[in-house]
Amino acid sequence: MELARQKLIYFSPTQTTQKVLAAIAEGTGIGQTDQVDLTLPPAETLGKNEISQELAIIGAPVYSGRVALTAANRLLQIKGNGTPAVLIVVYGNRAFEDALIELRDIATEAGFVPIAAAAFIGEHSFATVNKPVANGRPDTDDLGTARVFGVDVQKKLAQLQALDSGTPLQVPGNTPYKDRKPGGGISPNTLEETCTLCGTCADVCPTGAITVSENVETNKDLCILCCACIKNCPSGARVMEEPVMLKITDWLHTEFSARREPEMFL
Numbered sequence: 001m002e003l004a005r006q007k008l009i010y011f012s013p014t015q016t017t018q019k020v021l022a023a024i025a026e027g028t029g030i031g032q033t034d035q036v037d038l039t040l041p042p043a044e045t046l047g048k049n050e051i052s053q054e055l056a057i058i059g060a061p062v063y064s065g066r067v068a069l070t071a072a073n074r075l076l077q078i079k080g081n082g083t084p085a086v087l088i089v090v091y092g093n094r095a096f097e098d099a100l101i102e103l104r105d106i107a108t109e110a111g112f113v114p115i116a117a118a119a120f121i122g123e124h125s126f127a128t129v130n131k132p133v134a135n136g137r138p139d140t141d142d143l144g145t146a147r148v149f150g151v152d153v154q155k156k157l158a159q160l161q162a163l164d165s166g167t168p169l170q171v172p173g174n175t176p177y178k179d180r181k182p183g184g185g186i187s188p189n190t191l192e193e194t195c196t197l198c199g200t201c202a203d204v205c206p207t208g209a210i211t212v213s214e215n216v217e218t219n220k221d222l223c224i225l226c227c228a229c230i231k232n233c234p235s236g237a238r239v240m241e242e243p244v245m246l247k248i249t250d251w252l253h254t255e256f257s258a259r260r261e262p263e264m265f266l
C-alpha cells in the first residue's frame with residue numbers, strides 16, 4: 001500500500017505528543033505532512049474533519065491511565081473513512097494503563113483502521129526542576145526511537161495489500177477502562193508580584209480556563225491540570241501551590257523517576 005500523504009492529529013498542551021508524532025512522520029518518509037491540532041479551544045468548533053487516502057498518526061497524552069478527556073472528545077470530530085492509523089499515547093513515566101486500548105477504540109469508532117501503536121514518555125505535567133519526573137522528555141533518544149518506529153510503520157504499509165478491519169490491533173489495556181478521576185476545583189495559581197499580564201497562560205490553555213485583564217483569573221472547573229500555563233509562563237508566575245498536588249508531585253518524583261522506555265506495537 002502506497003500513500004503520498006500523512007496527517008498528524010493530536011492534542012498536545014505541552015508539545016510532548018506533537019514532538020513524538022513529528023519524529024514518527026519523519027521516519028515514514030511520506031512526502032506531504034499536514035496537521036490537525038486539537039489542542040486549543042477553537043478545536044471545539046472544528047466540525048467534522050474527513051480523512052482519506054493518507055496515513056493518520058493520532059496522538060494524545062495520558063491522564064491517570066486514560067486518554068485525556070478533552071482529547072477524547074475532540075477526536076470524535078475526526079472521521080477516518082477506512083484510513084490506516086498509527087496510534088500514540090504519551091505518558092509521564094508512571095504508566096499508560098488503559099489509554100492505548102481506549103485510543104484504539106476511539107479511532108476504530110471514528111472509522112480509522114489501526115495498523116500500529118506506541119506508548120512514549122513525556123515530561124510529566126506536574127514535574128518541576130526540583131521534583132523532576134521524566135524532565136526533558138521526549139529527548140534525543142526518544143525521538144530517534146520514534147523515527148525508527150516510523151520506518152517500521154512504512155515497511156508494514158508497504159507489505160499491506162489491503163486493510164483488514166476484522167482483526168483489531170492488539171495493544172495493552174483493559175475494558176472496561178479504569179474509572180476517570182473526578183476533575184475540577186484545582187488549578188495553578190498566579191504570583192501577582194511576578195506576573196507581567198502578558199497573556200501567554202491564556203493563549204496556551206486548552207480549555208479557555210484563563211482570562212487576563214487587570215489580573216489573571218482561572219476557572220478551576222475548566223482547568224484540566226495540563227500545566228501548559230506553568231511550563232510556558234515566561235516570568236515563572238504560574239505555580240502549583242495546592243497541597244494535594246504538591247503531595248502527588250512528591251509521590252511521582254519518589255516512585256517514578258527511574259527511566260522508562262517507549263513501547264511499540266506493530
